[in-house]
Structures are given as C-alpha cells and as structure tokens.
Amino acid sequence: MNFTDSKIAEYAESFTSEESGLIQRLLEVSVEKMEHVDMLSGRQVGMLLRLLVQISGAKRVLDIGTFTGYSAMMMADVLPEDGELITIEFNEHYRQVSDLFLSEPPFDKRIYQIMGNALEIIPRMEGDFDLIFLDADKINYPKYFQVCKTKLRKGGLFVIDNVLWGGKVIDQSDEKAKAVHKMNEMIREDPQTEQVILPVRDGITILRLK
Numbered sequence: 001m002n003f004t005d006s007k008i009a010e011y012a013e014s015f016t017s018e019e020s021g022l023i024q025r026l027l028e029v030s031v032e033k034m035e036h037v038d039m040l041s042g043r044q045v046g047m048l049l050r051l052l053v054q055i056s057g058a059k060r061v062l063d064i065g066t067f068t069g070y071s072a073m074m075m076a077d078v079l080p081e082d083g084e085l086i087t088i089e090f091n092e093h094y095r096q097v098s099d100l101f102l103s104e105p106p107f108d109k110r111i112y113q114i115m116g117n118a119l120e121i122i123p124r125m126e127g128d129f130d131l132i133f134l135d136a137d138k139i140n141y142p143k144y145f146q147v148c149k150t151k152l153r154k155g156g157l158f159v160i161d162n163v164l165w166g167g168k169v170i171d172q173s174d175e176k177a178k179a180v181h182k183m184n185e186m187i188r189e190d191p192q193t194e195q196v197i198l199p200v201r202d203g204i205t206i207l208r209l210k
C-alpha cells in the first residue's frame with residue numbers, strides 16, 4: 001500500500017538516493033526468484049533506515065523479518081567497522097536469495113542471521129540495541145512493542161513498518177489492522193516514548209525511547 005499519489009511517489013523515489021551495486025543486484029534477484037517481492041520494504045523506507053543508522057550513530061541493530069535481506073543490507077552497509085546487525089527470519093525458502101548476498105563482504109562480517117520465530121528469539125537475546133526495525137508478524141505487533149522496548153537502549157530508535165496497514169487501522173476491519181492499531185495506541189499512551197508516524201508507503205513509525 002502507498003498513501004501517496006502514484007506520480008508523486010514515483011517522483012519522490014526518483015529523487016531518493018539509489019542503492020549500492022550489490023543491493024541493486026539483490027533487488028533484481030528478488031524480483032526474479034520471489035513471488036511476494038512486494039514484501040520488500042523498498043527504496044524510501046530503505047534510505048530512511050540507512051539515514052537513521054548514520055544520523056544516530058547506531059552500532060548494534062536488530063532487523064525483524066529478513067525476507068531476502070534488503071532492509072538488513074541497507075542498514076548494515078553504513079554501520080561502523082565494529083558494528084553488527086542481527087536479522088531474524090523464520091522462512092527457510094527466502095535463504096535461497098538472502099544467503100547469496102549476506103555472505104558477500106562487507107555484509108558477511110556485519111550481518112548475523114538467526115532462523116526461527118522472532119517473538120520467541122528476541123526475549124532470549126542478550127544486550128541492548130541502538131536501533132530496531134520491525135517488519136514482520138503484524139498480528140503480534142503489540143507483543144513486539146513490549147518485548148522490543150526491553151531490548152532498546154535509552155535514547156535508542158524503534159522503527160516500525162506498515163503502521164497504517166493499508167488504511168485499515170481507521171476502522172480496524174481485519175485482525176491485523178486491530179493488532180497494528182492496538183500497538184499504535186500502546187505507543188501513544190507510553191510516557192517513555194516520543195514518536196512520529198510518517199505516511200510513507202504503508203506508514204512508518206519512528207520512535208525514540210526516552
């Protein structure tokens with residue numbers, strides 16, 4: 001879903017910086033090999049993430065929902081030498097693409113992929129993150145907000161995709177819309193967060209933990 005007029009969205013994308021060579025190749029191979037390539041977060045979200053990593057100076061990043069690796073690579077590309085990004089995915093099928101790219105330098109030394117259910121894995125993870133990007137398992141968004149908050153350092157950023165869920169958050173006409181809306185409410189009521197929802201693509205929240 002894209003809330004912007006298609007011509008404006010096209011214009012905005014054409015004036016957004018392009019991905020590096022290897023990430024462009026990942027995009028091509030994803031289109032070639034994957035049925036649900038629309039799951040990929042895309043250039044505007046990808047560049048936003050990349051800029052947020054750089055502006056915030058994030059060193060330790062968590063990416064929830066690898067798919068073929070686009071958001072992970074966009075962020076890891078600008079991590080410092082000693083930075084690391086952990087990405088979680090439960091569908092083995094997508095590894096036929098992500099393995100090809102995450103094994104290439106510099107990503108091989110910066111990205112660690114964990115296979116399994118993110119909601120079970122995250123509570124067992126040690127240490128805090130500077131930035132967390134959530135882009136998986138919408139039905140459980142309220143639970144991810146609760147668990148990710150405990151894994152974010154003070155001042156850290158939590159970026160969440162699809163927070164307008166195709167506009168259905170307005171009347172909550174399906175279960176996923178209800179879950180996304182519930183999380184949006186939890187965030188609004190939380191005195192420990194400050195946030196903005198940008199109607200970029202399917203809606204993106206940028207939240208800072210106070």
Ligand SMILES: C[S@@+](CC[C@H](N)C(=O)[O-])C[C@H]1O[C@@H](n2cnc3c(N)ncnc32)[C@H](O)[C@@H]1O
Pocket residue numbers: 039040041042064065066067068069070071072088089090091094116117118119135136137
């Ligand atoms: C929208 S895609 C992620 C797109 C990716 N961030 C990108 O920019 O290309 C969501 C991914 O999350 C995965 N996923 C869904 N539920 C999950 C769960 N509970 N644990 C781990 N991965 C999950 C899906 O298999 C899918 O690959």
